[in-house]
Amino acid sequence: RSLNGKVAVVTGAGSGIGRGIAIRLAEDTAKIAIWDINAVGAAETARLIEEAGGTAIALDADCSDKAAIHAAAEETRTRLGPIAILVNNAGIAPFTPFMDIEDDLFDKTVHINLRGPYLLTKEVLPDMLAAGWGRVVNITSSSVQSGSFAQVHYVSSKGGLMGMTKALALEFAASGVTFNMVPPGFIDTPMLRSAPIDVDAFAQTLPMKRVGTPEDIAAAVAYLASEEASYITGQTISTNGGRYMG
Ligand code: NAD
Secondary structure, eight states, X not given: OOOTTOEEEEETTTSHHHHHHHHHHHHTTOEEEEEESOHHHHHHHHHHHHXXXXXXXXXXXXXXXXXHHHHHHHHHHHHTOSEEEEEEOOOOOOOOOGGGOOHHHHHHHHIIIIIHHHHHHXXXXXXXXXXXXXXXXXXXXXXXXXXXTTOHHHHHHHHHHHHHHHHHHHHTGGGTEEEEEEOBOSBOSHHHHTSSSOHHHHHTTSTTSSXXXXXXXXXXXXXXXXXXXXXXXXXXXXXXXXXXXX
16 A cells, blocks of 8 residues: 555556556555546546545546547646556457458557557656656456467457567666566456356356456556565566466
8 A cells, every 4th residue: 555646547447457456556545547438437437436535537548549648648747747657458359260350450459459558658658767666567468378269469469568568677677667567367347248258157167266356457466566566577467366377
């Protein structure tokens, strides 16, 4: 509970995992900026945080659009202060057999899931470098370990994000800014419920006999965002209930 009013941007926090992360970081005393294209969901997350006594703003921002990212960052700085924590969580996860993937859909998936975090990091890193302290946590996916049927576009984008996290961690290792990642396993969110999977039956095949919760992911993110994790960079906390190891 030690974030001491630092400003945290959580993308895609209008739903699912992002909402869980935003609520948890607010409990840890961060001021939260929710950036999402889902304005209704973002407002609801902000309401939940404020109702619990925290501070949150909800901004309508397409996190694959450079101008929108810049505008959201400027508004966040004006209303809350310099950005200290970035959680790149916004993402899409289409299911499409490989030969049916339209080039535009491949590009869109990469634009949101990989190019977005690249643009976001470039936008907010100067705040962190100026402070000599920062945390970037990227939400990747256990599908990079396992592959995922009909998700070549998605798994490619998340694999790229894993590589980007490690390369950034190395380049900025001496700056006070850490870059880490949390690859979720199967987490109960609207995204999972819209996938072509019988979630409750599938849960029984998992080692823990349950899918994960947004709070499970949020706990790993909260640790990586904390002061205590200052000697950890370029690392992965796999949060998948023991389905994939190593
Ligand atoms: P979700 O669909 O419930 O929420 C995703 C949020 O991202 C939504 O609010 C959506 O509006 C937002 N978003 C999408 N495109 C955006 C854009 N261009 N700009 C801003 N916001 C945008 O999904 P979730 O299950 O909470 O997933 C969150 C992250 O976790 C994603 O990156 C996803 O790939 C990853 N993940 C989820 C699971 C799972 O089982 N749920 C597993 C592995 C990885």
